[in-house]
Amino acid sequence: MKDTKIAKLITAEEKRQREGLELIPSENYVSRDVLTALGSVYTNKYSEGYPGKRYYGGQENTDVVESLAIERAKELFNGDHANVQPHSGAPANIAVYQSWLNLGDTIMAMRLDHGGHLTHGHPVTSSSKAYNFVRYGMKDIETGEIDYDEMRAVALKTRPKIIIAGFSGYTRTLDYDKFAAIGEECGALLMADMAHVAGLIAGKAIENPLDHGFHVLTSTTHKTLRGPRGGLIVSKGIAGNTLKAPDKTIENLPTLIDREVFPGFQGGPHMHTVAAKAVAFREALQPEFQAYAKQIIANAKRLATSLQKKGFKLVTNGTDNHMILIDIPASIKGLNGRDAQETLDAIGLNANCNAIPDDTLPPYRPSGLRLGTPAITTRGLKEEHMDLIAEWMHTALTKHSDEKALAELKNTVTAFSLQFPLPSDI
Numbered sequence: 172m173k174d175t176k177i178a179k180l181i182t183a184e185e186k187r188q189r190e191g192l193e194l195i196p197s198e199n200y201v202s203r204d205v206l207t208a209l210g211s212v213y214t215n216k217y218s219e220g221y222p223g224k225r226y227y228g229g230q231e232n233t234d235v236v237e238s239l240a241i242e243r244a245k246e247l248f249n250g251d252h253a254n255v256q257p258h259s260g261a262p263a264n265i266a267v268y269q270s271w272l273n274l275g276d277t278i279m280a281m282r283l284d285h286g287g288h289l290t291h292g293h294p295v296t297s298s299s300k301a302y303n304f305v306r307y308g309m310k311d312i313e314t315g316e317i318d319y320d321e322m323r324a325v326a327l328k329t330r331p332k333i334i335i336a337g338f339s340g341y342t343r344t345l346d347y348d349k350f351a352a353i354g355e356e357c358g359a360l361l362m363a364d365m366a367h368v369a370g371l372i373a374g375k376a377i378e379n380p381l382d383h384g385f386h387v388l389t390s391t392t393h394k395t396l397r398g399p400r401g402g403l404i405v406s407k408g409i410a411g412n413t414l415k416a417p418d419k420t421i422e423n424l425p426t427l428i429d430r431e432v433f434p435g436f437q438g439g440p441h442m443h444t445v446a447a448k449a450v451a452f453r454e455a456l457q458p459e460f461q462a463y464a465k466q467i468i469a470n471a472k473r474l475a476t477s478l479q480k481k482g483f484k485l486v487t488n489g490t491d492n493h494m495i496l497i498d499i500p501a502s503i504k505g506l507n508g509r510d511a512q513e514t515l516d517a518i519g520l521n522a523n524c525n526a527i528p529d530d531t532l533p534p535y536r537p538s539g540l541r542l543g544t545p546a547i548t549t550r551g552l553k554e555e556h557m558d559l560i561a562e563w564m565h566t567a568l569t570k571h572s573d574e575k576a577l578a579e580l581k582n583t584v585t586a587f588s589l590q591f592p593l594p595s596d597i
């Protein structure tokens with residue numbers, strides 16, 4: 172590469188990723204094939220529109236690439252239709268909101284401090300100004316059980332037009348049948364924001380909301396699904412002519428969504444990313460991916476148990492998915508989530524600070540530390556390695572001001588990590 176400054180920074184980032192362990196639950200390591208598609212000449216191409224209906228010429232290859240991505244996404248998630256063009260998870264969610272709602276309509280979503288995502292109506296987002304958000308949450312933070320009775324009561328009172336199942340900080344599974352029953356009773360569109368767990372669904376390690384009465388699934392493609400950074404929408408319904416505005420019916424969802432993604436609020440699709448999504452979807456359709464998804468959960472459960480044995484207090488006291496949330500002040504006196512994140516960064520274990528339910532600390536220095544196993548499972552780590560990670564975390568956090576101890580731990584983590592190559596190095 173002629174740009175030596177950027178070349179050096181790419182090499183430095185490769186080294187950082189190789190020599191550490193990625194425990195941030197929303198990150199992963201993609202394959203060499205995904206990187207090749209992402210760095211391909213498809214980045215040169217404008218393809219406004221959809222396969223067979225483009226506003227530019229020269230689409231003989233892009234049409235096939237996008238059609239393959241669509242067919243693979245439908246097969247992975249058992250959908251009638253897929254839109255693979257959203258640039259990331261946030262625009263995928265906005266596309267669904269805008270395709271189904273009028274300004275001021277009501278959306279029901281998980282309490283943000285119980286694990287709901289920013290795009291589910293956080294006051295700092297534009298969708299919180301466009302729509303009225305009502306909430307459901309956990310009945311008991313010790314078990315993580317959702318209060319479905321209260322959820323039903325609020326839904327019947329406020330009549331949301333969309334109910335969202337989905338989260339970025341919740342460590343248990345949701346009862347999609349209960350969501351579907353409440354949605355049906357109040358006439359809401361059922362939307363599953365599966366950004367975090369899409370790979371677990373694709374790998375058949377957890378239930379697929381579309382098999383339980385949900386109408387639409389949105390996702391990112393770069394977390395457990397292990398593809399390029401991007402978004403995805405899979406829905407039930409029948410695709411129609413995108414040139415005509417159809418009635419807002421479940422059957423018309425595919426057309427409503429396609430019209431909203433383009434030209435609604437995005438321009439040309441990023442065809443290099445669409446090609447990389449197609450590659451990742453093919454990888455996720457292989458039997459090995461099912462073993463991978465199950466291993467992610469097995470590793471997360473073992474890591475949770477190992478951490479508890481070391482005295483860490485976990486929100487919901489464990490996990491059923493890929494993610495763990497530690498209450499740091501309740502685990503290590505005098506530390507908060509950000510202190511823990513910074514201490515672990517220093518030894519090559521990357522996790523991220525996060526609010527816990529009813530957090531008394533501010534968002535920039537919250538009480539929680541969120542970690543997960545999708546990336547380390549890609550590296551090939553198994554249950555027994557989780558005990559080591561828990562041990563290193565405990566030593567680092569209890570000796571957080573002992574620079575010598577942290578330097579020794581950093582060497583240990585580096586030597587260990589180098590035994591597990593990045594998939595792009597293989």
Ligand SMILES: Cc1ncc(COP(=O)(O)O)c(C=O)c1O
Binds near residue numbers: 290337365391401
């Ligand atoms: C549940 C959920 N939805 C949406 C998003 C937004 O995705 P992106 O950052 O790709 O826009 C995220 C990202 O963390 C998420 O966790």
